[in-house]
Amino acid sequence: MTTHRFIPTRFHNVLGSLAPALHIPDGDTVVTETLDAIGFDKDGIRRTSGPNPMNGPIFVDGAEPGDALKVEIISMIPTRDTGFTRSIVAANVIDPETVRDLPPRDVAIWAIDREALTVRLSEPVAGLENFVLPLAPMIGCFGVAPSLGQAISTATSGEYGGNMDYRLFGPGTTVRFPVSAPGALFFLGDCHAVQGDGEIVGTGVETTFEVTVRLTVEKKAGLVWPRGETTEDIFTIGNARPLDQALQHATSEMLTWLASDYGLDRTAASHLLGQVVRYDIGNVFDPAYTMACRVAKKWLVRRL
Amino acid sequence: MTTHRFIPTRFHNVLGSLAPALHIPDGDTVVTETLDAIGFDKDGIRRTSGPNPMNGPIFVDGAEPGDALKVEIISMIPTRDTGFTRSIVAANVIDPETVRDLPPRDVAIWAIDREALTVRLSEPVAGLENFVLPLAPMIGCFGVAPSLGQAISTATSGEYGGNMDYRLFGPGTTVRFPVSAPGALFFLGDCHAVQGDGEIVGTGVETTFEVTVRLTVEKKAGLVWPRGETTEDIFTIGNARPLDQALQHATSEMLTWLASDYGLDRTAASHLLGQVVRYDIGNVFDPAYTMACRVAKKWLVRRL
Amino acid sequence: MTTHRFIPTRFHNVLGSLAPALHIPDGDTVVTETLDAIGFDKDGIRRTSGPNPMNGPIFVDGAEPGDALKVEIISMIPTRDTGFTRSIVAANVIDPETVRDLPPRDVAIWAIDREALTVRLSEPVAGLENFVLPLAPMIGCFGVAPSLGQAISTATSGEYGGNMDYRLFGPGTTVRFPVSAPGALFFLGDCHAVQGDGEIVGTGVETTFEVTVRLTVEKKAGLVWPRGETTEDIFTIGNARPLDQALQHATSEMLTWLASDYGLDRTAASHLLGQVVRYDIGNVFDPAYTMACRVAKKWLVRRL
Amino acid sequence: MTTHRFIPTRFHNVLGSLAPALHIPDGDTVVTETLDAIGFDKDGIRRTSGPNPMNGPIFVDGAEPGDALKVEIISMIPTRDTGFTRSIVAANVIDPETVRDLPPRDVAIWAIDREALTVRLSEPVAGLENFVLPLAPMIGCFGVAPSLGQAISTATSGEYGGNMDYRLFGPGTTVRFPVSAPGALFFLGDCHAVQGDGEIVGTGVETTFEVTVRLTVEKKAGLVWPRGETTEDIFTIGNARPLDQALQHATSEMLTWLASDYGLDRTAASHLLGQVVRYDIGNVFDPAYTMACRVAKKWLVRRL
Structure with missing residues (x-):
């Protein structure tokens, strides 16, 4: 079993049947660095635009429609000292008439302490002076190429995975996706330093990570959903x-x-x-x- | 502060502005025995019919519309050795076309061990031979009279509380309800020995309890929801x-x-x-x- | 068959098992004058408060749970020269983020021409100089007492009818409601001079009417919904x-x-x-x- | 202005940024023959598979993101004497528990009389002996390439159009779609001889048509939805x-x-x-x- 360091030369705003950026044998491990949700890298350089630019696709040998692609999330190491969030709850998570009272939406910067493994707002906010969160890395958007040759925006999700923003998609978790295209065509990006349930401000703490995953094919797996x-x-x-x-x-x-x-x-x-x-x-x-x-x-x- | 033992002579299938069954001073404690969701008591005698017969209403002195009624759930002691559940997930929690494949709905009996504080199926079910759950008591349905003089079925819920079936409504939890009627008119019943999220079979383990709550008025509380x-x-x-x-x-x-x-x-x-x-x-x-x-x-x- | 002129002495903000205000034989006709949705009568005098005050309940002899109450809407004659609407679409009918851009909600007055049978805004609005609508009377809220002795707000609706705001509930239409209480206990009010689909501003043109209905019991009718x-x-x-x-x-x-x-x-x-x-x-x-x-x-x- | 006869050599199950099958000047007219929803042509020969195979994409000169593509539906001429429907309402349009009672889903064949312009079931069904419908042609699925280079299944729909199944998308109607890709990339297929609201059996009367549309670019149109x-x-x-x-x-x-x-x-x-x-x-x-x-x-x- 080999470990591949995957350095993308381009990023994608869809999950789809695109030309593979990497081919790997079944069961190999991949290490790759993700951009943040709007396309900035670990050095704060904008490499592409949002939504949720993906590393990939990775073609896994032997994966066929009807199989599952097993993704073991081995590690997620933050690669930047800052993340960002939107500053106000989304209009669709509160009572409609109360939307009138929301302040305008802004962006907030968060400091990520990569030694202490904590996250806090960079600028103090009244009432949150001591709000220091443990780092809790998770993958916001990942999955495989959808069926029918579709290519679907990384803003959304479906049977194939996509932008699911679920807290448990972090290191130590194993995920299986239903394969619809030869090689499965795995995509990965949009990682968060921490996030509450629902991603109700429209972001987690969006930042960059070095992510290590192991990709294995399971034959005739019978999955419809991840x-x-x-x-x-x-x-x-x-x-x-x-x-x-x-x-x-x-x-x-x-x-x-x-x-x-x-x-x-x-x-x-x-x-x-x-x-x-x-x-x-x-x-x-x-x-x-x-x-x-x-x-x-x-x-x-x-x-x- | 006094403790009142409340022995209902009749039960209600609505929460509403009914004649109070008990008047208590603000801050007093009430001990009462609930029926199960279809009206059987701790001795297995049918006392009334469902849905979710309520003990109450209890008039708390001083409670006025705009206040909150604080309900401290002090204890819940099971009073019967059996509970029941429905045996199959509800049609509305699975994909519509898969409803065709569900077996007919039946009722299952569960044994409640009141010493060991455990719950298990009375009849063995293949694959669940060792399925023994810790007792986790919760109130399925409780709340106060709704606004406008309404009387609303204990099958449903609203701002006033009602049939919410939430796991955290157990001993040690304090709940506040927005008061809409003089005296608040508190109702209580439909307790479960244990229940998963969603009450997806349509029941928890439905049984009878002795419940102790303390009821306190908080003035001009500004609540809309519990x-x-x-x-x-x-x-x-x-x-x-x-x-x-x-x-x-x-x-x-x-x-x-x-x-x-x-x-x-x-x-x-x-x-x-x-x-x-x-x-x-x-x-x-x-x-x-x-x-x-x-x-x-x-x-x-x-x-x- | 007799025609009863029903002059309510009080009005209700719920449909429920309240004491009948009128008893009639099966098949008789009732003529009654309704208030507008916030409780003003044909002379502009406030008689009660909203939401949607009801005339009723009318007990129809012979109606039993399981029957249908047939309601023939025979005529609706407007009794006032003005109606009112809310001036802006409700927040829940547009995209959540666009709610931020709505102007504040106000009330608009409409002129009802009872000879020409037309409705128009009393104050000119730019772009709607020639907006003259044909009178299209409809009953916003009507129905029978719900099951279980419930009493439910006239703001909402259910199997028993209630606040349905459907354009076709006008003269010439016959409606059947499932009876849940002895005598059916029929309620009626909240009539509109005209209304678009969805009642998306939260009102039709709210005004007062003289309404004539004939109420007939149909035995063992098998209805669940109107x-x-x-x-x-x-x-x-x-x-x-x-x-x-x-x-x-x-x-x-x-x-x-x-x-x-x-x-x-x-x-x-x-x-x-x-x-x-x-x-x-x-x-x-x-x-x-x-x-x-x-x-x-x-x-x-x-x-x- | 020219009329182009467009004879596709392949069909697509997505709307997306695919290689154009036809280029036309702005304002030209296209005549094309569509397959039915599962890929059969007017001669009953299976040319491809479902869902909803599309003719296209047609690149319209001058169309740029931010423009609208105006589609005038000039005519729809049925090209086959038969259509098909599913025989039973979809599980998602009835109350969940009642799905248990549905008969198995089958396919029914309908006769299309192209002179009388009527549609009727080929095999008699009890109670529908005289059920003869006027032909009411409509386009089930059409639209333009979605944003971000996406390619989305013809089973669904979005801002770009897609599988909308709306009765008014017939001859005489003009539709505007928001353009997201250069040339707009227009797709068309899945035509119905007639269809009720909601497409509640999962089909209209699915058949083949010769469709004539005129495609015109409108600059900077400001549409978000069709x-x-x-x-x-x-x-x-x-x-x-x-x-x-x-x-x-x-x-x-x-x-x-x-x-x-x-x-x-x-x-x-x-x-x-x-x-x-x-x-x-x-x-x-x-x-x-x-x-x-x-x-x-x-x-x-x-x-x-």
Whole structure:
């Protein structure tokens, strides 16, 4: 197994069936440096424009439609001392008539302490004098080429992944995407130093990272939507509006997974989920919202 | 301060401006035994019918429209060895076309071990042989009389509370409801031994409890939606469909609260919530869905 | 058959199981004068407050839960020379970020010409100098007492009817409501001189009317949602948010109706609706939105 | 002005920045024969696969991002004696629990009488013996290349048009799409002999047509969403889920249009729309639903 250092020469604002920027054998590891969401690199130089420029696509040998691409997020090392956020909640996450009262939207700069592994606002804000957050890196946007030869904006998401902005997409998590194009065509970018549920200001703390992922093909995997796994949990992802529909997708995918890999028929899975399921919200900002359906592994016995 | 033992002689399937069953001074404590969601008591005798029969209303002296009723959930002691659930996920939480594949809906019985404080299925189900859950009591439905003299079914929820089915409504949590009627008119019932997010089978483990709450009036409180507090967190509740709208209500209420009690203007609150907010789902089964907007107290400094 | 002139002594802001203001035999006709949506009468005197004060309830002899109350809207005669509207679209009907650009909300007065049967703005507005509308009377809010002894605000709607704000609820239309309480307990008010689809400014042209309706009981009718009929069309009503769910209710009710009264099984009804159904929007302003599912009678042969 | 007969050699299942199949001068007319939604031609030969294969893209000289492409639908002539539909309403348009009762989904064949200009089921269905529909041709899917170099499935829709399935997209209607790519890159296909609101069985009567359109560039047009015009009406289109959001897009676009071309500020436009707007539903079947916001021209005075 080899580790490839991938230095993109161009970046993409879509996930799609584009010409591969890198070919790798199944199971290899890739190290790559991402830009921030609007195209600046670790030195503060603008390399391209937004939304969410992607590194990729990476062609993984042997990946075929119907397979899954397993993505192990091995590490995410911040490469810059600053990040940025939008300064005000998005209009779509508050009661419509109260939007009239919002101040204008601005951008705020955050300081990232790469030794202490903390994040704080660069300029003091009244009431948040002691607001120092632990660094909690996550990948905002990643996935594979969608079906039908589509190329879809990195502002949104779908079965293929995309801009999901879910907190658990960080180091130590393994994600599986349903492959629709030969080679899977993996894309990656838009990393956050930290982010609350819902990405409700329209950003996390947007900055640059060195990201290491291992990419492995799993044959005939039967996924419709992305699936993930941490030390503690398994989870499925649904991307759609309204949240109700995202939840339907994530729950349906979990039922499929519990049947195929954990030997639970619809009734057993209903008993399990009914009493222990957890739902997490990725973003409620992008065109498609993201809902995760999560179950602790302690309740599960793998049959496969 | 007195403790009142409240033994209802009748139960209600609405929250509304009904004749009070009990009058108490502001700040007193009430102990009462609830029926299960379909009207059976701790002895398995059917006392009334569903949905969610309520104990109440309790008139709290001094409560006036515009105030908040503070409800401290002091204890919840299970009073029966069995609970029940529906056996299959609700049609509205999975992809519409997959509803065709669901088995018929049935009822399952669960054993509640009141010494070990655990809950398990009474009949073994393949794949769930070792599925033993810790008892995690919560109030499914509670709140105050709604505005305008309304009387609203205990199947649903609104600004006044109601059938919210949120896991954090358990012992140790304090909840505040916006008062709309003189005396607040507090109702309580539909307690669960345990429940996953979303109440996606349409029930938690439905059973009977002895519940102890302390009821206190807070004058001119400025709430629109329910607010809660645990040792770790503060949270607000929005009840509506779709979840997107429930989230808007909860987020708007949190912005109001952060401004009034924590000195955070819209921009400071946006910085805070944008990076640390957590959203929890109460139910996605009832006519109105329930979303909680939650913030850890460690990020907050109370100004009031 | 008798005609009753019903002069209310009080008005209600809920539809519910209140003490009847009038008892009538099945099949009788009622003439009554309605207030406007905020409680002013035909002489401009404020008689009560909003939202949508109702005349009623009228107890119709013989009506029992499970029956339908048939309401024939015989005539609506305007009784005042003025109406009012809100002056700006509601925040929830435009893109959230554009709400920031809305001017403040005001009230506009409209002149109703009761001879010419036209409606126009009282004060000229640039660009609308020649905006003279034909009078198109409709009942904004009407229905029967909801189930479970509920009393629900006239701001919203449900299976029992309520604040639906649908253009076709005018003279010549017959509506059937599912009865949940003995006597049906019919309520009526909130009439509009004219209104566009969706009631998107939050009002139609709100004014006072003399309304004549005939109320007839139909036994064991099998309705879940309101059904209507004009000379040209039959239609069903769904009330919910989002519109998607209102549409589901209305379509499901239409499938039931086409099966029971027109001999069309699910497949035949699908062929019919798939190619000829029309959907109309009542309001997209109230807590529950209203969708009508409409089919021209020319495609139908009644089997019952 | 020239008329081009465009005979595609391949068809596309996306709208995107693909290599043009035809270049034409601004203002020219194109005649082309479309396949049906699953790729069969007028002779019943399968030429390609679904969803909704497109003729195009057509590069129109002079079209640049920020312009509008005006599409006049001059004629639609059916080229086959048969069409097909799905035989049962889609699961997402009825109440979730009632999906359990739907019969399996099948395909039905319809006879198109090209002299009488009528459409009827080929096999008799009980209750629909006399169900003969007038031919009402419409384009189900058309539009221009989306922004950012995207290529998006013909199953869905967006600002660029796509699979909107709106009855008024027939002969005599003029549509304007916002241009995002040089040459606009116009696509066209998926025509229906007739279709009800919502495309609730998942199809109209799907068949093949000879379609004639005239394509004209309008510079710096200021559109965000598609706009249309018939003899009687102007309308705007919003594509999104839920319908509530589609309605927000369509209404916002109408407000912009009324301001720029008809001299109506937000208040005047609110007065107008509040009392005369009509909302029509395109489809409620595809990933993005389609809502039209329509206003009769008789209420409008063009200022531009």
